[in-house]
Amino acid sequence: MTIMDPADVFRQEAADLFEALEEALLDLGQRPDDRELIDTAFRALHTIKGSGAMFGFDEVASFTHEFETAFDLVRKGEIKPNEDLITVALAAKDYIRALIEQPDSTDTIIGDAILDELRRFIGPNDKAAFRETTYAAPVAASGRAGWKLQLAFDNQILRNGSNPLDYLDDLRKLGACLVTALTDDVPLLEDLEPEYCFLKWDVTLHSDCDRAAIDDVFMFVQDEMKLECLPIMAAEASTLVPPLAETTAGHSLPLDTVNDGSQSAPQSDRPREEPKKSDDKGISTVRVQAERLDELMDRVGELVIAQARLGQLAAASDDVSIKAIAEEIERLAASLRDTTMGARMVPIGSLFGRFRRLIHDLSRDLGKPVELITSGEDTELDKTMIERLADPLVHLIRNAIDHGIEDEANRSAAGKTEIGRIEISAGHAGAQVLVTVRDNGAGLNTARIRAKAEEQGLLAPGATASDQEIHQFLFHPGFSTAQTVSALSGRGVGMDVVKRTIESLRGSIDISTTPGQGTTVTLRLPLTLAIIEGLLIRVGEGRYIVPLSAVEECAELSAADERSRGRDFLNMRGDLVPFLRLRSLFDIAGQPDSFQKIIIASAGETRVGLIVDQIIGSHQSVIKSLSKLHSEVTMFSGATILGDGSAALILDVAQLIAIGQGRSESQTVNEAA
Amino acid sequence: MANILTVDDSPSIRQMIKVVLAPAGHNVIEASDGAKGLEKAKASRPDLVITDLNMPVMNGLELIRALRAMPALLGLPIVFLTTESNDAVKLEAKQAGATGWITKPFKQEQLLAVVSKLVRS
Numbered sequence: 001m002t003i004m005d006p007a008d009v010f011r012q013e014a015a016d017l018f019e020a021l022e023e024a025l026l027d028l029g030q031r032p033d034d035r036e037l038i039d040t041a042f043r044a045l046h047t048i049k050g051s052g053a054m055f056g057f058d059e060v061a062s063f064t065h066e067f068e069t070a071f072d073l074v075r076k077g078e079i080k081p082n083e084d085l086i087t088v089a090l091a092a093k094d095y096i097r098a099l100i101e102q103p104d105s106t107d108t109i110i111g112d113a114i115l116d117e118l119r120r121f122i123g124p125n126d127k128a129a130f131r132e133t134t135y136a137a138p139v140a141a142s143g144r145a146g147w148k149l150q151l152a153f154d155n156q157i158l159r160n161g162s163n164p165l166d167y168l169d170d171l172r173k174l175g176a177c178l179v180t181a182l183t184d185d186v187p188l189l190e191d192l193e194p195e196y197c198f199l200k201w202d203v204t205l206h207s208d209c210d211r212a213a214i215d216d217v218f219m220f221v222q223d224e225m226k227l228e229c230l231p232i233m234a235a236e237a238s239t240l241v242p243p244l245a246e247t248t249a250g251h252s253l254p255l256d257t258v259n260d261g262s263q264s265a266p267q268s269d270r271p272r273e274e275p276k277k278s279d280d281k282g283i284s285t286v287r288v289q290a291e292r293l294d295e296l297m298d299r300v301g302e303l304v305i306a307q308a309r310l311g312q313l314a315a316a317s318d319d320v321s322i323k324a325i326a327e328e329i330e331r332l333a334a335s336l337r338d339t340t341m342g343a344r345m346v347p348i349g350s351l352f353g354r355f356r357r358l359i360h361d362l363s364r365d366l367g368k369p370v371e372l373i374t375s376g377e378d379t380e381l382d383k384t385m386i387e388r389l390a391d392p393l394v395h396l397i398r399n400a401i402d403h404g405i406e407d408e409a410n411r412s413a414a415g416k417t418e419i420g421r422i423e424i425s426a427g428h429a430g431a432q433v434l435v436t437v438r439d440n441g442a443g444l445n446t447a448r449i450r451a452k453a454e455e456q457g458l459l460a461p462g463a464t465a466s467d468q469e470i471h472q473f474l475f476h477p478g479f480s481t482a483q484t485v486s487a488l489s490g491r492g493v494g495m496d497v498v499k500r501t502i503e504s505l506r507g508s509i510d511i512s513t514t515p516g517q518g519t520t521v522t523l524r525l526p527l528t529l530a531i532i533e534g535l536l537i538r539v540g541e542g543r544y545i546v547p548l549s550a551v552e553e554c555a556e557l558s559a560a561d562e563r564s565r566g567r568d569f570l571n572m573r574g575d576l577v578p579f580l581r582l583r584s585l586f587d588i589a590g591q592p593d594s595f596q597k598i599i600i601a602s603a604g605e606t607r608v609g610l611i612v613d614q615i616i617g618s619h620q621s622v623i624k625s626l627s628k629l630h631s632e633v634t635m636f637s638g639a640t641i642l643g644d645g646s647a648a649l650i651l652d653v654a655q656l657i658a659i660g661q662g663r664s665e666s667q668t669v670n671e672a673a
Numbered sequence: 674m675a676n677i678l679t680v681d682d683s684p685s686i687r688q689m690i691k692v693v694l695a696p697a698g699h700n701v702i703e704a705s706d707g708a709k710g711l712e713k714a715k716a717s718r719p720d721l722v723i724t725d726l727n728m729p730v731m732n733g734l735e736l737i738r739a740l741r742a743m744p745a746l747l748g749l750p751i752v753f754l755t756t757e758s759n760d761a762v763k764l765e766a767k768q769a770g771a772t773g774w775i776t777k778p779f780k781q782e783q784l785l786a787v788v789s790k791l792v793r794s
Contacts, residue, residue, distance in 0.1 A: 006692050010685035043727050047683045050756045053778030054689055061778065159741070161750035161772035166793055195747065220773030220790075223764065 007055040011100060014051075017044040018097050022090065029086045041089075042068070042075050048096060060099045063111055067092050070118045079121055088117045145232045146175065147214060149203040154224040155196040162221050164197055170217040175207025204232070232286075290383065293344050300333075300340045301531060301622040307333040308620065308643035334620065337531055346386045348426045348435070349377025354390070355397055359422060362401045369408065369419045370401055376426035381433055385505055385525060389435070392498040396437040396521050397422060399495070404441030404519050414516060416440065428527075432507075432549075432603075435523040444513040446470055452479065471511050475499040506637055508654060534621035534640065534650065535599065538614040540588035543648040545621050545640055546610065550601045550653040554615055557596040570609050572600060579609030580656060585635070603654040610656065621650060635659075675720035675792040678702045680710030680736060681754065682728045690723060693781045694788060707731025711739050714746065721792050722751045723775070726766065734769045741770035750791035754779075 024041040031037065045068045053061035067089070073079045092114050098106045149171070153164050171177050182200040186192070205214070211229060218227055307329050314326030352374045363370040381389070405411075405420035412418055423438040446467050453459040453473040473479055477496040502509045507525035526532075527549075534545035535554075570577045577600060583592050593613040600609050621640035626633065637652040677699050679690045684705075691701040702717050704710035708731040710724060722740065726733035733753050740746055750772040755762055763774055775787050 006685055006689040009688040013683060013685045043682070043729070046727055046756060047686075050754070050777035051683055051685045051689075055685065158748055160767070160770050161748055161791065163748075163793070166790065169793075170790065223767060 010051050010055045010057075014048055014097070014100050017048055018093060020044050021093050025086050025089050025093065028081045029083060032081045038071075038075050038081070042071050045071055052100070057100060057103070059103070059108070059111070060096055063092075063099065063115065064096055066115050066118055067096070070121045073121065085121055088114060088121075092118065146204065146206040146208075147211075148228075148230045148232055149201075149205060149214070150226075150228040151201040151203065151218075152226040153197050153200075153221065155193075155198060157197050157221060157224055158195055160224070162224075164199070164201070167217055167221070168201065168203070171203055171205055171214070174209045174213055174217070175205055177206070178204040288343075293340075293383065296340050297344065297531075300337050303333050304337060304531060304620045304622055305641050305643075308641075309645070310643075312643035337620065341382070341531065344383045345380035346383045347377055348379050348381055348386060348389075348433075349374075351386055351390055351393065352377055352424055355393065355424065358394060358397060359401065362398065366401060367407065368401060368405050370405055371419050371421050373421060373423045374425065375423070379426035379428060379433055381426075381525065381527070388501060388505060389523075389525070392501050392523070393424070393435070393437065395495070395498050397424075400437060400439035400441065400519065400521075404439035404443075406442050410442075414442075429524070433525045433527060435525065436520055437523075438518060438520040440518040443515040443517055443519055444471060444474075444511070446513075446515075449473055471513070474511065475509070532621050532623060532650075534619045536616040536619040536642070536648065537597075537599065537610075537612040538616055539582040539586060539612050540590065542586070542588070543616070543642065543646070544582075544612075545619060545648050545650040546599060546601060547621075547650065547653060548618060550603060552600040552602050552607065554597060554599050557598045557611060570598065572607075572609075575607075577607050577609050579611055580659065581611045583611070583613070585659075601651075601653045601656070603657050606657050608653070608657040608659075610651070619648075621648075623650065674698045674700065675788075676700050676702060676717055677788065677792070678704065678710060678714055678717065678719035678722045678724075680704045680707060680722065680724040680728070680733070682706055682725065686725065686754070690784065693784050697785060697788075699788070699792075707733060707736035707739075710736050714740055714749075715743070718746070719749070721788060722749060723754065724751065725754045726762070734766060737766060737769040737771050752787055752791065 021041055021044040024037045024044070028034065028037050028041065045064055049061050049064035049068055052058075052064060070079075070085075071089070074081050074085070079085070095106070095111050095114055099111070151164070151167070153162075157164060168177070168179055171179075180202040182202060183198075185200065186198040192198070207213075211231075214227075214229055215222070218225060307326075310326050311330055314323045317323065355374075356372055359370055359372045400422050401420070405422070406414065406416075408418045411420065421440045424436070425438075426433060426435045428434075450459065450465070450470050453470065453476075454461045456476075456479065458473055458476060458479075459465060459470075474495045475498075479495070499509050502523055502525070505525055507523055510522040510524070511519065512522070513519040532545075533548040535548050535551050537544050537546060568579050568581070570579050579598060581592075582588075596611050596613065597615050598609045598611055599615065600607055602608075619640075619642070623638045623640060625638050626636065630636075634655045635652055636649040637655075638650045639647050640650060642648050677690075677694055679687050679701060680703075681687050681690075682705050687703045687705075691703070694701050702713055702719060704713045706728045707724070710722070711731065713719075714722060722736075724733045724736055728736075731739075737751050737753065740749060740751060751770065752773045752775055753766045753771050754775050754777055755766070756777045766774065772791060773787060775784060
């Protein structure tokens with residue numbers, strides 16, 4: 001089959017149309033009220049206009065448009081096709097024909113004259129737009145991370161030949177989409193009309209497309225749907241970061257360590273290649289009032305407790321359907337808990353961003369060039385934790401620059417690079433997050449700390465103390481070795497506050513140093529503050545919770561281990577692990593159960609075995625803090641409420657390990673003696 | 674590859690549609706008015722109908738209503754061609770059951786875009 005050039009087909013068709021038009025116009029002169037004739041003439045003009053524009057006869061199209069407009073009035077009966085109009089119409093027809101057949105030799109002046117004539121028939125107010133640009137080119141919009149859409153289609157949409165899934169596909173062409181189907185309106189099976197669409201969709205579109213591009217997708221169904229379209233604005237994170245460009249000008253700092261505001265470079269000498277990062281961050285920050293999140297967390301806590309009660313009732317019941325529902329609710333509560341906690345998680349990178357400015361300013365004020373290297377910005381922590389970490393970290397960084405990093409002269413004398421370096425890193429270690437602040441400065445001056453401690457009467461002169469122990473004095477209130485009190489540090493407030501803050505977050509702080517090489521401060525923090533997965537155990541009559549994250553394994557205490565009283569060590573596949581009998585630790589009278597269980601718990605590198613009477617099972621524990629009366633109690637980090645309404649204490653594994661280690665050391669010492 | 678029925682009293686429009694859609698792998702069936710279009714739709718079960726609105730014998734709106742009344746053609750996408758940019762016409766056609774529209778004059782890409790929007794492989 002040969003396909004003819006459509007333009008030729010058009011010329012042929014137009015010739016036929018002109019004949020039909022001429023005939024109709026002439027007949028109209030005789031019978032001005034014949035609707036059939038008017039329709040024929042109108043249709044002819046309409047086709048000439050429409051097709052003409054399509055085959056490149058633009059002159060024809062725009063001319064015919066006016067012609068058609070005039071004739072539309074005739075069709076609507078607003079003007080009568082009198083002799084004058086017919087004459088002009090015929091002239092117009094001839095002109096159009098000339099435009100199509102001899103476009104080059106046709107003078108537009110004639111056309112304009114005819115149009116002027118025609119316009120006498122048209123009212124002045126008809127200015128309908130002829131060309132419509134339905135396909136607006138997507139204009140790139142900046143500062144927008146994407147769109148949040150909610151699509152609710154008229155439920156008859158499928159009948160009209162539209163498939164909502166196709167529209168979702170079209171959205172995906174604009175960018176990555178997160179699509180959630182909302183099934184709220186889907187009726188029961190008996191009421192379900194299969195030809196109807198009952199679903200709604202939530203779509204998070206990651207794209208820098210503009211609104212018009214989205215409207216284009218739905219252009220055919222705009223009247224048959226409700227489209228909610230909210231822009232997701234660019235990262236909140238980037239607004240947290242102060243603009244650095246102007247402050248860095250004229251300063252000796254290497255720019256690449258400070259100019260990238262929103263993110264930090266893992267290696268200062270490596271160019272950053274994560275342009276998408278800030279977008280992701282923008283999407284991850286939907287602003288919600290903090291109190292609402294806190295409230296939500298409280299509710300979830302209550303829900304978890306109620307769920308535990310339900311679980312207990314269900315366990316005692318024979319009703320299978322109750323059991324099924326209890327299981328369902330347990331699953332939902334757990335995932336709701338995780339989601340809620342997830343919603344409170346903030347990447348620590350948002351905090352690191354502030355430190356760039358801080359280090360930049362400190363470095364300038366003190367005349368010590370310092371570069372900042374950060375890693376693990378993506379590590380997420382509870383929002384409250386992040387907020388409360390800010391001050392301690394600022395303090396640690398100040399200390400590092402003020403006391404740790406030497407000035408340029410001393411550094412080059414020590415054979416170090418002139419630019420000091422501070423590394424802040426974050427990462428997961430089990431259920432804990434480790435945040436370290438490391439400098440490559442001079443390291444702690446143990447002798448000076450010792451002298452200061454002796455001077456303040458904290459340490460007896462000449463008493464033996466390990467370096468580790470001496471460094472602990474740094475956390476003592478009012479302890480400062482800075483010889484001069486600078487504006488930044490050395491006022492003796494700080495390290496003790498840092499320690500207190502970290503401990504109030506159920507975390508711990510460690511300091512280690514290598515003379516001449518630098519100092520490392522390590523903060524260990526729990527992932528969350530509110531709810532933990534716990535292992536419920538029984539010792540005597542009392543029930544306790546061991547944070548599941550700290551539990552490495554559970555085993556039965558073998559008779560051989562049981563006999564070895566006095567030597568509380570267990571051979572765990574070649575490793576000697578000290579263990580604690582919780583019965584004796586808690587001073588519980590009576591005979592222990594015949595088959596004692598052992599739980600190997602760990603914190604960081606060290607492990608301890610805990611001997612218990614019974615392991616009951618896992619338990620979601622909503623942490624309630626202990627009252628002030630119990631502030632002396634170190635073995636427990638808090639309490640929780642069990643399903644039956646009774647309370648269980650939560651063991652502080654780190655403290656237990658310290659006790660276990662202490663015993664093992666004393667035992668080792670005894671054995672050595 | 675889809676069966677596409679084009680209903681238009683203008684041969685050049687039908688030709689234009691054919692010229693654009695045939696190379697894209699579609700099978701184009703032609704009808705010169707609504708009544709013929711309805712017959713061909715019953716016979717050939719098209720995947721898409723592109724129809725003009727102004728036609729002799731049976732106009733586009735009547736055709737759309739007739740097609741929508743046929744259970745066998747449920748969910749058939751129907752696109753109408755219009756020179757009118759005014760919404761009243763669009764609304765009327767949409768109420769009759771049209772899926773979408775193409776505003777004349779259209780470019781090849783626009784026609785292809787609409788077809789690929791409504792006909793999925």
